[in-house]
Amino acid sequence: MEKFETLSAIVVPLDRHNVDTDAIIPKQFLKSIHRSGFGPNLFDEWRYLDRGEPGMDNSSRPLNPDFVLNQPRYKGAGILLARENFGCGSSREHAVWALLDAGFRVVIAPSFADIFHNNCFKNGVLPISIDTGIVDDLFRAVEETPGYRLSVDLERQIIEKPDGELTRFDIDGFHRQCLLEGLDDIGMTLKHREAIRRYEERRRKDAPWLFNKID
């Protein structure tokens, strides 16, 4: 996983609450057996006017001019500003892969759905939860200022606005460390393989039926 330390990027506002992972990446694209290539289909049903199917040449599809990601002022955005309960619904990690593939490394929202939130940290994407009031202010600022950028510093847990104003955000210490170091958490867990074996031995005595084979 690629490390995350700092990012300075254009912010694109997605002014809807309860954005679900079906909207982030529709089901027909989940048939892929690969991790990459989901970017052009991020928010597919909102972004294009036609019906998207896997294997289409997305560059020749009609764009929905009203959808915020298609507006020229947000071209090259790397930070998604969203509303509460972002990423609800299906557990599909493809939603995070699509955001990442489309160039987003940070999502800022008042709250996130649990599974999506977890999936972000496995892929070097930083979900920042901050107060609704601050999110409201950011929506206003982004709307008023073409080319509005934010700088995010994970080490210092700070968002810096263009005028230099700093906003601190909270993040779980373990998640922060994983992102800063780009850690392979399977490798970390396997360092505890003896502890896992000891746990299994103990459980096998108390509840042997848990180890009956599925065959």
Add this chain to the structure above:
Amino acid sequence: MVGKTLYDKLWDAHVVRVDNDGTALLYIDRHLVHEVTSPQAFEGLRLASRKPWRPHAILAVPDHNVPTVSRSEGIDDPISRLQVETLGSNCTEFGITEFSMGDPRQGIVHVIGPEQGATLPGMTVVCGDSHTSTHGAFGALAFGIGTSEVEHVLATQCLIQKKSGNLQIRVEGKAGPGVSAKDIALAIIGHIGTAGGTGYAIEFAGSAIRSLSMEGRMTLCNMAIEAGARAGMIAVDEVTLDYLAGRPYAPKGDEWLKAASVWADLKSDDDARFDKVVSLDATDISPQVTWGTSPEMVVSVDSRIPDPENEPDPVKREGMKRALVYMALEPGTPITEIRPDRVFIGSCTNARIEDLREAAQIAQGRKLNESIKQAIVVPGSGLVKRQAEDEGLDKIFLDAGFEWREPGCSMCLAMNADRLEPGERCASTSNRNFEGRQGQGGRTHLVSPATAAAAAVAGHFVDVNEF
């Protein structure tokens, strides 16, 4: 000492180790795998030259992509076919048991786990699927995970987790006639909202929950995720044991007796403390119908579509307006005036035998309304299908004009050929009414099996008690 909740007990029994900041390594007893969220996880194992830690703790099944019409021709769509074949080859390569498409036990992963006794009380159960919360109905800690976590469990039999909060939802009293577990689930979500359970594990309790069958309990826990909670659960009782006794992977003989005695403790202690408690009165709940594009946008079948102008929160108000435009509905319209084009009875929420019986009871001796383009019944598994046929339910549905299909996820998420066309409206027993969920531009109304069958017959939503 303060007593423990059911969630506390399940959590504590599975902690392998814990760091000072509360980050725990949690042991996973059962791993369920399907074709959509696993290929990248198996690929990750191969790239790192890793093997599954305990291949015999895993049960795999293709369900999302499989056709629900005759399977003798295989899968038409080459991309779907490749994904299903990839599951098969991964299971062969890594020594994992798979109920493949031709296996009579194949079905929706959250139907077959319990049906086979692969889900047991006291277990941790995970699957790369948010509706894994279903299995919590057995007094298990069950939750959905992403593909990276699927790989983590494959490689280590563990997950790195932080404990959630304890939320108890109490439903007391006796639900009225025609009110099913689905209606209770929708009423709860309408009450607490789709983010009401975020950050919590939900325990459903109270007399109305105790009186539910296992099928009903699974329906309820299934939709915990629609209330924002990764896990929903219900304490073990006689109903749980009666359901599991004799299932293929359930313990037998002396081991069953020992297990049953251990499972008796899988309930919250009387003095357990919850971080939050929500109470509902079952007698207040009537059959529910969603009107919008989020499961929290739900009202009773006998009421009207709410007016966004009465919503004080501007973001929510805009969301309601957008939902009404998408659904092509006007505020103030009675729910009973809404006319679906199609009816879908199925999904991991409502495709078990009891669900099919409820729907068949309404369909018996009646015909589809001529305005209904199509009504399909998709059993949750091959075994549910066989049992329903043994009981003659297939005949009831077919005589009434419903289609009787092969098992799978089908039109719940429309990854296979079963889907809505743009603008079509569906009465669906599934779990999500998101934009495009059942097909791009499709409009979903979530309801119980009985309400779906009643809409199919009447041509519009109707209180099942009028039948």
